[in-house]
Amino acid sequence: MLDDRAKILLKALVERYIADGQPVGSRTLSKASGLDLSAATIRNVMADLEELGLIVSPHTSAGRVPTARGYRLFVDTMLTTRPQSLDELAQRTRDQLMPDQPQRVITNAANLLSSLSQFVGVVTAPRKPTVFRHVEFLRLGEKRVLVILVSPDGDVQNRVIFTPDDYQQAQLIEASNILNTHYSGLTIEEMRERLRSEVDQLRADMATLMSAAVQAGSDAEAAATDQVVVAGERNLLTVQDFSQDMGSLRRMFDLFEQKTQLMRLLDTSSRAEGVRIYIGGESQVVPYEELSVVSAPYEIDGQVVGTLGVIGPTRMAYDRMIEIVDITSRLVTNVLSQK
Numbered sequence: 001m002l003d004d005r006a007k008i009l010l011k012a013l014v015e016r017y018i019a020d021g022q023p024v025g026s027r028t029l030s031k032a033s034g035l036d037l038s039a040a041t042i043r044n045v046m047a048d049l050e051e052l053g054l055i056v057s058p059h060t061s062a063g064r065v066p067t068a069r070g071y072r073l074f075v076d077t078m079l080t081t082r083p084q085s086l087d088e089l090a091q092r093t094r095d096q097l098m099p100d101q102p103q104r105v106i107t108n109a110a111n112l113l114s115s116l117s118q119f120v121g122v123v124t125a126p127r128k129p130t131v132f133r134h135v136e137f138l139r140l141g142e143k144r145v146l147v148i149l150v151s152p153d154g155d156v157q158n159r160v161i162f163t164p165d166d167y168q169q170a171q172l173i174e175a176s177n178i179l180n181t182h183y184s185g186l187t188i189e190e191m192r193e194r195l196r197s198e199v200d201q202l203r204a205d206m207a208t209l210m211s212a213a214v215q216a217g218s219d220a221e222a223a224a225t226d227q228v229v230v231a232g233e234r235n236l237l238t239v240q241d242f243s244q245d246m247g248s249l250r251r252m253f254d255l256f257e258q259k260t261q262l263m264r265l266l267d268t269s270s271r272a273e274g275v276r277i278y279i280g281g282e283s284q285v286v287p288y289e290e291l292s293v294v295s296a297p298y299e300i301d302g303q304v305v306g307t308l309g310v311i312g313p314t315r316m317a318y319d320r321m322i323e324i325v326d327i328t329s330r331l332v333t334n335v336l337s338q339k
Contacts, residue, residue, distance in 0.1 A: 002052075007078065009033050009045050010054060014066045014074040018315050021240050023063025068281035068289065068314065075277050075318050102126060102336060106229050109308055109332050114232025116324045119239075119312030120256065122295075124266050125227035126305040126336065131187050135179045135213050137172035145172065145209075147216040152185075159216035163208065175209040183210075188217040228263055230256045241290060241313040248290050255288070265293060266307040273297075275326050280314055290314060294321040296329040300336045308332065 002010065012033040013024045024032075026042040037045075046064055049055045054070035057063070066074065106123050113121025134150040143166050149157040183191050192214050199207050233256050236242050242249050255262060265278065265286065275296045281289035294316075295309030308329055310321050 002049075005035065005037075006045050006049060008035060009042065010049055010066075010070065011074060011078040013046075013049075013055060013064060014070060014078075017065050018317055021315060023058055023065050025063040028063070066314075068279045071279050071292070071314055071318075072282055075279070079319055079322075105332060105335055106306075107231075109328055110229040110231035113308060113310050113324060113328055114235060116328075117310040117312060117316075117321055118232075119235050119310050119316065119321075120233055121231045121308070122262065122266065122311060123229045123308040123332075124263065124306040125229070126300060131185065132191070132217060133184055136176050137167075137209060137213075139167065139169045139172055142166050145212070147213055149213070149217055157217070159219060161212045161216060163212065165205065165208070167205065167209070171205060172209065175206050175213075178206060179210060179213060188214060191217070228259050228266065230259070230262070236312075239313050241315055245290075248288070251288060252291065266295060266309065275322050275329075277318065277322075292316060292318075294318065294325045296325050298329045298332040298336070300333070302337075305336075 009029060013029055016024045016032045026039045029042055053067055055064040056067050106125055110121040110123045131152055132149050133152045136148040138146040140146050143163050145161050145163055147159045147161055195210055195214060278286045278293040280286040280291040286293055290313060291311060292314045293309055293311050295307055297304045297307050309325055
């Protein structure tokens with residue numbers, strides 16, 4: 001627990017460090033905080049904050065900088081945004097989304113986030129639930145089965161699965177008939193929920209094959225929707241915090257190129273309401289201590305279908321990033337929900 005004096009000093013230190021990028025000393029902090037305190041008192045409070053893991057002293061300076069824990073406390077309890085600027089931002093950005101095609105909206109939104117933040121903009125493509133019309137199982141060999149899933153629009157997905165038992169083609173046909181009769185027209189998630197409630201009524205072999213079909217459908221759905229648009233990676237080259245460390249830059253560019261961890265992070269964000277902030281170093285969600293992510297889900301007709309956000313250094317103006325991400329998510333929601 002921090003007293004009011006410690007909170008004011010921590011808030012001033014974080015804000016000063018975000019603005020200047022230099023470790024903050026006691027004299028600077030005295031002026032920035034507006035508190036009439038002696039240098040010795042400020043040093044004592046800073047020592048307490050350092051002991052709590054909220055700030056740290058770099059080896060090359062007598063000043064202090066925030067830790068991930070310090071940023072988190074600042075973001076959660078001390079940050080104030082300026083909602084009066086949202087209308088102006090919305091007015092300036094609405095036309096840039098160009099709602100003629102959903103894919104153009106996604107691409108333009110990523111570019112817009114990057115342009116406004118001067119960091120990296122990321123947007124996941126809308127997720128469309130996979131509905132299946134027809135399924136077939138084809139025996140390929142001992143304990144190897146080909147699952148063929150056909151969607152209502154004729155899209156065909158094939159997946160090879162390995163089964164614990166060796167099924168004969170007659171058993172596979174029986175399982176296909178049950179699925180096609182009772183589950184056709186459901187989404188993969190609806191199939192999963194229904195199968196979970198009915199599994200006790202099915203024979204073990206049928207339950208295993210049906211579960212395998214659902215998993216194959218989930219894999220196909222994930223492969224089809226794991227699309228993320230990234231814009232503005234080169235902006236990180238000009239960020240002071242990164243420009244001196246080519247190793248960090250290389251790791252971050254790998255993150256944007258491979259996109260697997262990025263998708264995992266954004267998928268986590270899509271399950272939360274409103275703007276979320278992930279600060280590198282405080283958990284496994286963001287893999288690099290130097291990065292923070294400000295993200296929010298967006299919707300189509302009331303259903304969350306994707307996530308967008310800004311990725312930048314932990315030393316970012318979080319209040320501004322929250323505004324940018326919040327208004328962009330709302331604009332994308334409105335544009336994509338238009339009939």
